[in-house]
Amino acid sequence: MFKFLGQFLARFFKLDTTLSLKNLLPAIAFFGGFLWDALTIGRQINPSDLWFLAGYLLAAGLILYWMGHRSHAHASMSEMEQLKHSIRPEWQKNAPIFILQFLFGSLFSCLFIMYFKSANHFLALFWSLGLAFLLVANECIDHHYQRFTLTWALFGLCAILVFNFLLPFMLGSILAVWFYLSTFAGATLTHYLRKKTPGCPGRAWPVWAIAGVLSLAYILDFIPPVPLVKRDMQIGLNLEKSNGEMVISVEKSAWYKPWRLLSNDLHVPAGARVYCVSAVFAPSGINTSLYHRWERYDEKLGWQAASRIGFGLSGGRQGGFRGYTYKQNIQSGEWRIKVETEDGRTLTVYHFNLYTEPSTDTHLDARNI
Incomplete structure (x- = not known):
């Protein structure tokens, strides 16, 4: 999420690659951003937190659509056009991936904090640690984001978890049926967005597998009763x-x-x-x-x-x-x-x-x- 920010700061201040500070900047930015999320989200889950999550999710969906459109357009180019396209500045090529990493990191950071607040028994804490692992792993897998099956899986997981919060909040109820419906809605949104993306890149089946695993985890009481x-x-x-x-x-x-x-x-x-x-x-x-x-x-x-x-x-x-x-x-x-x-x-x-x-x-x- 914040690795791009660390690289930007290192370039902006023209730090020498031999300086250890440059290597520390991504970690400083990462933990600084996580601390900011922890402080701004506060002790309770506010409506504004949920709308911010929805905004992050919408932005991630648009970036994924753009990446699919760009990949499809590139595959349709002639060899000469592809050669001209390949000599663009590096930051232009990687900008969508950097932004997507930032958005996924922001989503996992907020979701980890919000689920951790609701996790007050052992199984739920185990689930929260899984989100923490994804938050850290997001800093290391950005070079795999061109593999659309992975990015759709990450987007689908985020969509399901965001909807798990939004639907009970909007309906004023925490009945189990809303968890299953919100899980289905998150997977369906991901499937539909992939179908509408030019070239229909990647596969959507992992999202449905994730939905099934989350439903089983809910039955086994791994997932805390958010947003309580x-x-x-x-x-x-x-x-x-x-x-x-x-x-x-x-x-x-x-x-x-x-x-x-x-x-x-x-x-x-x-x-x-x-x-x-x-x-x-x-x-x-x-x-x-x-x-x-x-x-x-x-x-x-x-x-x-x-x-x-x-x-x-x-x-x-x-x-x-x-x-x-x-x-x-x-x-x-x-x-x-x-x-x-x-x-x-x-x-x-x-x-x-x-x-x-x-x-x-x-x-x-x-x-x-």
């Missing part, structure tokens, strides 16, 4: 509402664990309620239901569901929409609580150990959510 973003989640006692905030008593970490602010242990008096409070951001216009799935670990049977309790979510609040559930007369042991969508997609998981006997080292702290 976890803001906060706490487990504790004595939940109260004060001045528009929820205040919960959470257990502080022991003094000999200075690297932890809060403990993942919870000591519960007999008969007391254990509360789970979660704050989840969603763009304005999205109204759905979330669920807290309480699960206890059994040494013989593994994780066993104790209850699944739902609450409504209304998008737009910057701090996230807050919901809570509770259990009373709860058993001691190893517990986890999943925040899930209506169709069972996992947003985040909170692990904690619960004890029903009192502890003299327990110190509670009030936390606002």
Whole structure:
């Protein structure tokens, strides 16, 4: 994405090729651009972020169409015309590839950040790392962009992921059907654009293979329920509402664990309620239901569901929409609580150990959510 910018800066300042600074400029530009995306996109996913993504995708489609048109026209030239065409300045020949690399890099950078915000469990983090790999790989494969099958595959992947964000945002719903429809729409757009490109270069079948893999990954819960973003989640006692905030008593970490602010242990008096409070951001216009799935670990049977309790979510609040559930007369042991969508997609998981006997080292702290 930013390798072209690094090369341009090196030429502009007439840096000698032996200077190490020239070699560092692409890396500096790359990480600088990624940092800029991370800062400008912010903590939540705004409508402007989605329209920027759509703009990048549109520009990439136009560049791909132009590259196909140019390749088709070049193949139709006589040998003399091709010879004259080949003596053009190098920057004119490579400009479309540089621009396409920049656009793909911008798309992967934004998508990685946006998916990483929504990835709060192991499988989703694995998926986000895959996008990070593509972001870095994009800096090294620009010389292969003349292979249209590869560029259509990259464009199709970007189109699918952008539509995965846009369709739920536009419809105000995160049901699974919109994921599959947006995946189909992204693959169809790529297939149609290739068909309309002069010479119909490359192959489109990898895009449909990518769509199938993404659909399977969605079923297996690898893909986070975008555009939802976890803001906060706490487990504790004595939940109260004060001045528009929820205040919960959470257990502080022991003094000999200075690297932890809060403990993942919870000591519960007999008969007391254990509360789970979660704050989840969603763009304005999205109204759905979330669920807290309480699960206890059994040494013989593994994780066993104790209850699944739902609450409504209304998008737009910057701090996230807050919901809570509770259990009373709860058993001691190893517990986890999943925040899930209506169709069972996992947003985040909170692990904690619960004890029903009192502890003299327990110190509670009030936390606002």
